[in-house]
Amino acid sequence: MSNRxxxxxxxxxxxxxxxxxxxxxxxxxxSRYYLLLAFDALLFGAIAMSLDLLIGYTGxxxxxxxxxxxxxxxxxxxxxxxxxxxxWLCLAFAVLVVGLYALVVSxxxxxxxxxYFALLTLVFAEVVYTFFRYTQTFGGSDGIxxxxxxxxxxGVAIDTPLRKYYLVVVYLGLAYLACRVLVASxxxxxxxxxxxxxxxxxxxxxxxxRYKMGACMxxxxxxxxxxxxxxxxxxxxxxxxxxxxxxxxxxxxxxxGGLGTLTGPIIGGVFFTLLRDKVSSFVDWYFIVIGLVLVFxxxxxxxxxxxxxxxxxxxxxxxxx
Amino acid sequence: MDYxxxxxxxxxxxxxxxxxxxxxxxxxxxxxxxxxxxxxFAHGELYMMGAYAGVGVIALTHSFxxxxxxxxxxxxxIGAVTEVATLRPLYRREPLYGLILTFGLALAFREAVxxxxxxxxxxVLPPISGSTPLLGMTYPNYRLFLLAMASLLLLAIWLFFTxxxxxxxxxxxxxxxxxLDGLGVNVPRVFTLTFAGSAALAALxxxxxxxxxxxxxxxxxxxxxxxxxVVILGGMGSMGGSVVAAFVIxxxxxxxxxxxxxxxxxxxxxxxxxxxLIVRPRGFFGREGLLE
Numbered sequence: 001m002s003n004r005x006x007x008x009x010x011x012x013x014x015x016x017x018x019x020x021x022x023x024x025x026x027x028x029x030x031s032r033y034y035l036l037l038a039f040d041a042l043l044f045g046a047i048a049m050s051l052d053l054l055i056g057y058t059g060x061x062x063x064x065x066x067x068x069x070x071x072x073x074x075x076x077x078x079x080x081x082x083x084x085x086x087x088w089l090c091l092a093f094a095v096l097v098v099g100l101y102a103l104v105v106s107x108x109x110x111x112x113x114x115x116y117f118a119l120l121t122l123v124f125a126e127v128v129y130t131f132f133r134y135t136q137t138f139g140g141s142d143g144i145x146x147x148x149x150x151x152x153x154x155g156v157a158i159d160t161p162l163r164k165y166y167l168v169v170v171y172l173g174l175a176y177l178a179c180r181v182l183v184a185s186x187x188x189x190x191x192x193x194x195x196x197x198x199x200x201x202x203x204x205x206x207x208x209x210r211y212k213m214g215a216c217m218x219x220x221x222x223x224x225x226x227x228x229x230x231x232x233x234x235x236x237x238x239x240x241x242x243x244x245x246x247x248x249x250x251x252x253x254x255x256x257g258g259l260g261t262l263t264g265p266i267i268g269g270v271f272f273t274l275l276r277d278k279v280s281s282f283v284d285w286y287f288i289v290i291g292l293v294l295v296f297x298x299x300x301x302x303x304x305x306x307x308x309x310x311x312x313x314x315x316x317x318x319x320x321x
Numbered sequence: 322m323d324y325x326x327x328x329x330x331x332x333x334x335x336x337x338x339x340x341x342x343x344x345x346x347x348x349x350x351x352x353x354x355x356x357x358x359x360x361x362f363a364h365g366e367l368y369m370m371g372a373y374a375g376v377g378v379i380a381l382t383h384s385f386x387x388x389x390x391x392x393x394x395x396x397x398x399i400g401a402v403t404e405v406a407t408l409r410p411l412y413r414r415e416p417l418y419g420l421i422l423t424f425g426l427a428l429a430f431r432e433a434v435x436x437x438x439x440x441x442x443x444x445v446l447p448p449i450s451g452s453t454p455l456l457g458m459t460y461p462n463y464r465l466f467l468l469a470m471a472s473l474l475l476l477a478i479w480l481f482f483t484x485x486x487x488x489x490x491x492x493x494x495x496x497x498x499x500x501l502d503g504l505g506v507n508v509p510r511v512f513t514l515t516f517a518g519s520a521a522l523a524a525l526x527x528x529x530x531x532x533x534x535x536x537x538x539x540x541x542x543x544x545x546x547x548x549x550x551v552v553i554l555g556g557m558g559s560m561g562g563s564v565v566a567a568f569v570i571x572x573x574x575x576x577x578x579x580x581x582x583x584x585x586x587x588x589x590x591x592x593x594x595x596x597x598l599i600v601r602p603r604g605f606f607g608r609e610g611l612l613e
Contacts, residue, residue: 061417115360119553126546127591134584248424255421287432294425298418299410
């Protein structure tokens with residue numbers, strides 16, 4: 001199963017979409033501003049997709065993904081601040097830091113189900129937030145500001161909006177591929193089995209907690225990598241990246257797009273970022289709009305945007321693997 | 322001995338005062354959790370709106386006491402309307418949806434209040450001034466009033482749940498809503514009224530604490546996490562557990578702050594929670610199998 005050709009796992013619509021994304025900067029309306037907005041939107045989409053592995057496929061709601069994101073961002077920021085410019089070193093450091101933290105969190109959190117899991121991840125994330133918020137070594141509440149550019153390799157800085165944009169497109173593409181391969185694999189199928197009926201999965205001989213920890217770790221590392229890319233664009237890392245409301249926004253994106261679809265949450269994240277950007281440029285009470293959109297989705301479109309297609313009976317979207 | 326009287330004792334009392342108010346907040350949260358299976362993320366916003374409703378009433382009438390009556394009523398009504406409009410359609414859905422829905426509500430409420438009252442900090446003057454000599458030290462009268470008031474309320478709630486028919490119905494609904502429905506009780510109404518009651522309690526806690534803390538739109542966000550920790554520690558859905566845990570956390574926070582700076586206190590509180598959950602996975606009084 002897992003040695004099917006990549007194109008069949010990914011599907012041709014996704015290939016078309018990535019081709020469009022790659023060509024997008026050539027469009028005349030893609031100004032500097034829109035390139036950076038696209039960066040934010042796609043990064044948010046990538047995070048929502050990583051979170052979907054956990055919520056949509058494994059049935060675990062993490063309210064602490066902001067900590068993975070923020071830790072990744074701080075990992076890059078700390079290295080850049082100290083004069084290490086290599087993107088690869090930053091990413092490796094982020095994997096190390098986020099991995100260690102995720103190991104601890106997932107060990108304790110996956111021992112519990114449902115709402116306990118959500119609240120444990122939330123509290124762990126809040127510990128990390130509090131730590132960075134008040135530790136002056138890491139800039140306290142201001143975070144680490146004014147970072148230099150990262151280098152792809154010595155001499156090639158990721159300095160223009162175009163390069164930053166391609167960085168995130170490549171990341172999204174690789175992460176999407178990884179997630180698709182994962183959910184099509186045996187591992188992914190066990191995750192779905194756990195979501196559907198944890199006790200039955202256990203009776204069938206699966207070490208449920210180990211699988212849950214695995215899903216947690218993968219989701220956390222992908223989110224951490226996305227976080228590690230963020231300071232390359234923004235030149236800062238602040239504790240606000242780890243605030244639990246940020247985790248909430250990731251969940252919102254997953255919900256908007258539709259649980260357990262991978263593609264849906266990417267679109268959800270893009271939609272959410274664009275919505276926030278557009279509404280906030282008109283009114284300063286955009287959180288009311290976003291809050292009500294969320295309420296509306298939960299009430300009337302619980303399966304997200306793709307679920308809406310499903311309701312209309314157009315074609316049931318490839319849901320689970 | 323001087324240290325005990327001058328430092329330890331007042332701090333202990335501060336902790337009890339805070340714990341009592343936290344208990345009011347956590348009690349509403351845990352009852353709603355037991356009843357609807359929803360961890361209400363908007364609870365902190367109801368707490369915040371209680372304080373702001375109080376600020377509004379005080380600005381109009383200059384009476385804290387009137388505010389203490391009106392604010393819970395207003396927020397209770399908001400709670401009832403919210404429950405009917407948004408949570409009622411979710412009764413039979415997964416708890417996850419309730420969590421996400423109330424998160425959305427919290428965003429909207431917080432921003433609405435910020436638009437109405439502005440984002441700056443406000444102060445509410447304590448309605449009772451002066452202090453009383455007590456055990457060799459002097460302690461502010463308002464805090465003593467707060468402790469008495471919150472304790473009386475907690476007692477009243479306990480009597481409500483154990484001695485009245487309405488309280489019995491709520492407990493029955495927590496146990497088995499379907500069975501209660503089959504016995505001819507209007508269960509949705511029980512849910513709505515309980516939600517309104519829990520909103521009113523949160524509002525009361527918000528207004529009672531307002532003269533001690535400051536009032537600002539994000540006050541609920543900071544408080545709700547503590548309330549969550551209290552509910553988890555006490556054992557989800559256990560009312561007595563929540564009250565005990567509220568006092569434990571209140572006193573712990575207050576005593577820790579003698580020896581640590583605020584961020585260490587916060588981390589220490591989180592550490593307590595994580596440790597308790599490792600030793601007793603269902604908190605102090607949690608029952609097995611409840612909503613897992």
